[in-house]
Amino acid sequence: MFVALALLIVMVDFFLYTLIAYRESNEHYNDDSPATAVRAVDAALSRGEDGAWTLSEDGEQALDERGAWALLVDESGAVAWSQRVPDEVPRSFSPNDVAMAAHYAEIADYPAFFWDRDDGLLVVGFPKGEYWHESLTYPASTIANLPLYVLLVFAVDLGILFVLYAVARRRTQSAVGPIVDALDALSEGRAAELNLKGDLREIGQRITETSGIIEQKDAARANWIRGVSHDIRTPLSMILGYADAIAADEGASDDVRADAQVIRAQGLKIKDLVTDLNTASKLDYDMQPLDLERVHLPRLLRSVVVEHVNSGLDELHPLELDLDENALDAVVLADERLIGRAVENAIANARLHNERGCRVQVTLAVRGERALVRVADDGAGTSAEELAELKARLARARTARSAAGSYGEEHGLGLVLVDRIVRAHGGSISIESEPERGFSVELSLPLA
Amino acid sequence: MALGGFGMVDEHLRDKRILVVDDERDLASMVAAILRGAGFARVDVAHSGEEALAALDGRPVRSRPANPQEHGGLRPAPSSRVTSSGNSTSCEHGASESAYQLFVLDVMMPGMDGFELLTRLRERPAYTRAPVVFLTAKDEPFDRVSGLSLGADDYIAKPFLPQELVLRATAVLRRCYAEESPLLELDACRVNLATAEVLRADGETALLTAKEHEILSVLARNAGRIVTIDSLCEACWGTSFGYENSLMAHIRRLREKIEANPSKPASLVTARGLGYKLVKRG
Numbered sequence A: 001m002f003v004a005l006a007l008l009i010v011m012v013d014f015f016l017y018t019l020i021a022y023r024e025s026n027e028h029y030n031d032d033s034p035a036t037a038v039r040a041v042d043a044a045l046s047r048g049e050d051g052a053w054t055l056s057e058d059g060e061q062a063l064d065e066r067g068a069w070a071l072l073v074d075e076s077g078a079v080a081w082s083q084r085v086p087d088e089v090p091r092s093f094s095p096n097d098v099a100m101a102a103h104y105a106e107i108a109d110y111p112a113f114f115w116d117r118d119d120g121l122l123v124v125g126f127p128k129g130e131y132w133h134e135s136l137t138y139p140a141s142t143i144a145n146l147p148l149y150v151l152l153v154f155a156v157d158l159g160i161l162f163v164l165y166a167v168a169r170r171r172t173q174s175a176v177g178p179i180v181d182a183l184d185a186l187s188e189g190r191a192a193e194l195n196l197k198g199d200l201r202e203i204g205q206r207i208t209e210t211s212g213i214i215e216q217k218d219a220a221r222a223n224w225i226r227g228v229s230h231d232i233r234t235p236l237s238m239i240l241g242y243a244d245a246i247a248a249d250e251g252a253s254d255d256v257r258a259d260a261q262v263i264r265a266q267g268l269k270i271k272d273l274v275t276d277l278n279t280a281s282k283l284d285y286d287m288q289p290l291d292l293e294r295v296h297l298p299r300l301l302r303s304v305v306v307e308h309v310n311s312g313l314d315e316l317h318p319l320e321l322d323l324d325e326n327a328l329d330a331v332v333l334a335d336e337r338l339i340g341r342a343v344e345n346a347i348a349n350a351r352l353h354n355e356r357g358c359r360v361q362v363t364l365a366v367r368g369e370r371a372l373v374r375v376a377d378d379g380a381g382t383s384a385e386e387l388a389e390l391k392a393r394l395a396r397a398r399t400a401r402s403a404a405g406s407y408g409e410e411h412g413l414g415l416v417l418v419d420r421i422v423r424a425h426g427g428s429i430s431i432e433s434e435p436e437r438g439f440s441v442e443l444s445l446p447l448a
Numbered sequence B: 001m002a003l004g005g006f007g008m009v010d011e012h013l014r015d016k017r018i019l020v021v022d023d024e025r026d027l028a029s030m031v032a033a034i035l036r037g038a039g040f041a042r043v044d045v046a047h048s049g050e051e052a053l054a055a056l057d058g059r060p061v062r063s064r065p066a067n068p069q070e071h072g073g074l075r076p077a078p079s080s081r082v083t084s085s086g087n088s089t090s091c092e093h094g095a096s097e098s099a100y101q102l103f104v105l106d107v108m109m110p111g112m113d114g115f116e117l118l119t120r121l122r123e124r125p126a127y128t129r130a131p132v133v134f135l136t137a138k139d140e141p142f143d144r145v146s147g148l149s150l151g152a153d154d155y156i157a158k159p160f161l162p163q164e165l166v167l168r169a170t171a172v173l174r175r176c177y178a179e180e181s182p183l184l185e186l187d188a189c190r191v192n193l194a195t196a197e198v199l200r201a202d203g204e205t206a207l208l209t210a211k212e213h214e215i216l217s218v219l220a221r222n223a224g225r226i227v228t229i230d231s232l233c234e235a236c237w238g239t240s241f242g243y244e245n246s247l248m249a250h251i252r253r254l255r256e257k258i259e260a261n262p263s264k265p266a267s268l269v270t271a272r273g274l275g276y277k278l279v280k281r282g
Helices: A001-029 A036-046 A055-065 A095-104 A138-189 A199-247 A252-285 A296-310 A334-354 A385-399 A415-426 B027-035 B049-056 B114-122 B140-150 B162-176 B212-223 B230-235 B244-258
Strands: A044-047 A054-055 A069-073 A079-083 A110-117 A121-126 A293-296 A319-323 A333-335 A360-367 A370-377 A427-431 A439-446 B017-021 B042-046 B102-106 B131-136 B154-157 B184-187 B187-191 B197-200 B203-208 B226-228 B268-271 B275-278
Touching: A001 A138, A036 A044, A036 A055, A036 A110, A036 A121, A054 A055, A054 A079, A055 A069, A079 A370, A079 B197, A079 B230, A095 A110, A138 A199, A199 A252, A199 B027, A199 B102, A199 B162, A252 A415, A293 A296, A293 A334, A296 A334, A296 A360, A296 A370, A296 B162, A296 B226, A296 B230, A333 A334, A333 B226, A334 A360, A334 A415, A334 A439, A334 B017, A385 A415, A385 A427, A385 B102, A415 A427, A415 A439, B017 B027, B017 B049, B027 B042, B027 B102, B027 B162, B042 B049, B049 B114, B102 B114, B114 B131, B131 B162, B154 B162, B162 B212, B187 B244, B197 B244, B212 B230, B212 B244, B212 B275, B226 B230, B230 B244
Parallel strands: A319 A360, B017 B042, B017 B102, B102 B131, B131 B154
Antiparallel strands: A044 A054, A069 A079, A069 A121, A110 A121, A293 A333, A360 A370, A370 A439, A427 A439, B184 B187, B187 B197, B197 B203, B226 B275, B268 B275
16 A cells, blocks of 8 residues: 555656646757757857958847847957847856856856857857856766666655555544444444544544434333333233133133134233243343353243243143253353243243144253253154244344344244344254254353 | 132131232232132232221221122122131131231332331231242342231242232131141042041051151142242251252151152152142042
8 A cells, every 4th residue: 555655756756747848948959958048059159251350140039029139259358249249248268267258157147158269268148147057066976876876766755655655544443443342332222422632523423323223223122122021911911810810710612712712822821922022121221231240051941931830831741841950050140030031932832833732841051061941842843944944034133133123023022032042142043944844042151 | 711720729728817908909909809709708908008008907998809890790609608717826827817817918019018018017026937938020139028028928029820819828828727627638648648647448556757747748838839849948958968869768758758669759749850740649
């Protein structure tokens, strides 16, 4: 990058130099140069047989055009011939005068050019201030080293350029760094606040504003989900309550009671859904500081399973708990409610897909540094294609920023939430199934 | 149709006065109907914190004896004894004739919310320890913590099934008013929990140790339901860690005292891998 920049500068410099030099020489050194005038005068000046000097018309014209004057110094130093010579110009020249005049290329402040003739020295003077002359003398070694010096200067220039470049780049980076961090934070769904100085201030303000807007929208969505799930709970309590009462009413006909049971079962599904939505929304927004504590897995599993068994509602799906000998003291660092929710979801998943009933077995084992919680049923299972599709869906949901956002595909949130929760705890899930041979979900969690 | 029959409520608990406070009138009526259906004879309803406090002062509350027209054909509770047991030494407070012995409070109410109502309740000498169950539509952990730290005895998250409500209310009442019903009728014996005496059907008697008594009390409060090993250990030792073997030893000795055949328990049943369940006679 820097090398390209340096090369570009050199090329541009070279081009400009050529251009200017060409233009200048065109303007001043072609027809118009003092040398042409001098040569014209030289050619035009001749001495007749009689010893008189004549300047042909060409010569005079050449002088007139430039307002120049001319004189010829003979070998004795006297002016042998002159044309339009101003008064302040001496009429005779000592060798010293000639030497000094030639050195400074001027006579009495008139820029002067000299031409060596057989019969003397022709001097052509131009109006004051028209030409600038400097005679320079350097040691031969200096000239010999000149390319080196040029190189040196060029190298130093390059160095300065590089430092400037590096400083500028560094400043840009230090200014851009926070912006990149902020954008990263935004894309991960975190809040970003940027206080930049200087040119980038506005960008910083905009990003902060954007973050604010996103945050507001997120908060609004979270509140909305919370609000809806809250408002559904009271009417749902009543639907469940009365459906349950009808289902248990011995005075009602069997058909009515069966219908009421359907209402109750569907109501319970809505209940699960609402809880899932709420959990998903919580995972999205309150997850960052996970409420971690040491969770004794056997204890947690026992309370989850016992709650199901004690509810006595579900005779179609008997639940069993099997704790491996080596897992009796398994402790994980986790949010107890979330892990409980994950296990409940896995159990609910088994029930949901086996409406005609199945046994559900919850097992806990320890392998290496991991605790394995497995929820397996002996129900209908699923085909290889469906299993692959489910896995793909879980993978898709993993890349989605929001768990609530992956709602709406075929089966609600159940296993997606299990996956999210387990992954938030540094674990992973795996699912297995074969048609007619049941379905199992295994939650693998790092031991504390 | 009756909202009833969800587990039998112990005889001595049926006369407990219960106040249900919920701003959703229909839900409050339903909760009251469920409780009445389960056998609680004296259930009152209030629709705001202010109304509830007024009720405590003995001012008239909309006491709602089951009314067929108003409650969608709910039948009156089967046992509609309105007479009080007159036992004023119940639980941890001196309950007067008109005092409530259980509160079922909604958390989210306009004006005074459930938490505030509970705080106001606790300011009254008669209700400093009265059992309270929250009905909450929120299931945020914070709410649970704040509810329980204020001295609530339990909470029930909406939506709930009637069984759950009855079971929780009954469990809280059993815990709170345990000494009123010290006699535990089991298959092979009768246990007096007040004196820790076991009267066996074969005529022998035995005394329960402190731990055995504790375990049996916890199981009796949750009779018919599985109690996890962890809950039992927590009740006995304050922690669920490392006492499982001790618990098993205590259970074994307990069975020797209360079971006809300890190797084939009929009352103190094991739920494999989960915990234990006490099965009462009848």
